[in-house]
Amino acid sequence: MSCRKIRRSLSRYYRGELAPQEEELIARHIRECKGCSKEAQSFLALKDAIQGLDRFAPSPAFESKLEQKIREFPSAEREPKVKSLFTVFSSLRWAFIPAAAMALALFLVLKGGFHKSQTISKKPETVTPTETSWVRTPTKSESLSTLAVGLQTNSGNIELPRKKKGSSKAVFVMDNLRLSDLEELPDSRMPEHGSPNFVIDAVNYRPVDNRQTNVGYILPAISTVSSKVRKVY
Amino acid sequence: MEQSRPEGQTRSSDKELMERFLRGEVEGFNLLVKNYKVRLFSLLYRLVGNREEAEDILQETFLRVYRQKESYDFNYSFSTWIYTIALNLCRNLYKRKKKIRFLGMDSLVNHPDPNSENHGNRNRLSLILERAISSLPFKYRTVFLLRDVDQLSYEEVASTLSLPLGTVKSRVNRARRILQKKLKPMMEECYELSKDSPLSISIL
Numbered sequence: 001m002s003c004r005k006i007r008r009s010l011s012r013y014y015r016g017e018l019a020p021q022e023e024e025l026i027a028r029h030i031r032e033c034k035g036c037s038k039e040a041q042s043f044l045a046l047k048d049a050i051q052g053l054d055r056f057a058p059s060p061a062f063e064s065k066l067e068q069k070i071r072e073f074p075s076a077e078r079e080p081k082v083k084s085l086f087t088v089f090s091s092l093r094w095a096f097i098p099a100a101a102m103a104l105a106l107f108l109v110l111k112g113g114f115h116k117s118q119t120i121s122k123k124p125e126t127v128t129p130t131e132t133s134w135v136r137t138p139t140k141s142e143s144l145s146t147l148a149v150g151l152q153t154n155s156g157n158i159e160l161p162r163k164k165k166g167s168s169k170a171v172f173v174m175d176n177l178r179l180s181d182l183e184e185l186p187d188s189r190m191p192e193h194g195s196p197n198f199v200i201d202a203v204n205y206r207p208v209d210n211r212q213t214n215v216g217y218i219l220p221a222i223s224t225v226s227s228k229v230r231k232v233y
Numbered sequence: 234m235e236q237s238r239p240e241g242q243t244r245s246s247d248k249e250l251m252e253r254f255l256r257g258e259v260e261g262f263n264l265l266v267k268n269y270k271v272r273l274f275s276l277l278y279r280l281v282g283n284r285e286e287a288e289d290i291l292q293e294t295f296l297r298v299y300r301q302k303e304s305y306d307f308n309y310s311f312s313t314w315i316y317t318i319a320l321n322l323c324r325n326l327y328k329r330k331k332k333i334r335f336l337g338m339d340s341l342v343n344h345p346d347p348n349s350e351n352h353g354n355r356n357r358l359s360l361i362l363e364r365a366i367s368s369l370p371f372k373y374r375t376v377f378l379l380r381d382v383d384q385l386s387y388e389e390v391a392s393t394l395s396l397p398l399g400t401v402k403s404r405v406n407r408a409r410r411i412l413q414k415k416l417k418p419m420m421e422e423c424y425e426l427s428k429d430s431p432l433s434i435s436i437l
Contacts, residue, residue, distance in 0.1 A: 046420065049362045053359065053362070053366075054359075055271050059284075059288060062270065062288060062292070065292065066266065069296055
């Protein structure tokens with residue numbers, strides 16, 4: 001076996017992945033060949049250096065700070081965070097623009113179509129509350145199709161997973177939810193642009209790309225959004 | 234869908250701790266913190282390059298484990314779950330800042346961390362290695378640290394980063410090749426290696 005081949009086999013040799021005869025051959029070669037012996041030494045030094053990289057510990061106060069944060073948590077959990085009017089308005093501000101435009105258009109049409117003495121009894125149309133709710137709470141082991149059946153919305157704008165023929169991908173389109181809601185979800189990774197879709201591998205419950213998250217996060221995430229939608233409106 | 238794992242015993246005990254925690258025993262959580270704080274902090278510190286930020290991410294990671302304990306899926310290893318949380322937070326920070334401040338290895342090297350476990354055992358090779366790792370692009374550094382330093386299996390790295398297995402393998406190889414290039418001159422000098430030395434670092 002040439003020196004070059006020996007050197008290229010070093011990692012497998014030290015991992016014990018070679019056949020016994022090959023292992024013996026390399027061991028003997030390393031003992032006898034000065035160049036390869038140096039190569040083996042450098043290899044082991046590098047291996048030690050990588051495995052022996054310093055471990056860093058957080059500050060000594062880390063655990064007490066964490067404990068304090070946790071102690072603050074139960075009260076926050078008991079009293080769900082109520083969005084301030086400003087936040088609600090701010091998150092709905094884009095919805096107001098078309099609503100205002102429509103109201104203005106309606107006003108102009110009505111103004112033109114009715115006599116001045118006629119009063120407009122119809123109140124401006126309000127935003128229809130969007131409610132998302134579980135028919136029943138799904139478990140994590142349920143299939144996505146079951147999960148989809150379990151998720152209903154009165155405005156009907158949560159699409160059920162679409163499974164293309166020959167594809168293991170299912171797409172949840174949750175376009176009734178505002179991006180701002182989704183951004184607040186723990187550990188959710190949303191696409192930076194476009195609609196906030198979750199794309200999940202329907203067979204393996206795995207995200208199909210690194211922007212999405214796995215179903216372990218999706219389920220609580222959807223629950224969070226559901227409760228959030230109810231809470232906001 | 235259990236992921237393969239190098240230390241089955243340790244990981245199954247993580248699950249036991251998680252089960253205890255879910256039964257309401259806070260001690261289970263405290264032990265998980267003890268088991269993971271140094272490992273995760275070392276990773277985060279090398280990724281974000283700043284003690285305070287690394288500690289903030291670490292704290293948020295454990296808080297999420299605490300708050301979202303119900304969402305832990307026992308079909309996956311606990312380490313995959315907690316690494317995923319930590320790395321997602323790290324990535325969010327990266328996105329927010331657009332350009333993450335990488336660990337200034339000079340500060341690490343010249344001002345050794347007082348909390349470092351084996352402070353004083355540095356040699357030239359490990360210093361150069363630290364510098365070389367810190368100069369890796371973020372995506373290569375992440376996979377290298379997870380695979381070769383924290384010794385997660387390829388499958389665990391793929392699951393943690395939500396990347397295809399092939400992508401992880403190619404990134405690990407690329408990271409190793411970059412390091413190889415950076416370390417070769419020093420290794421040749423110290424160990425009088427020949428110029429055609431392969432300096433294989435696919436060692437783990």
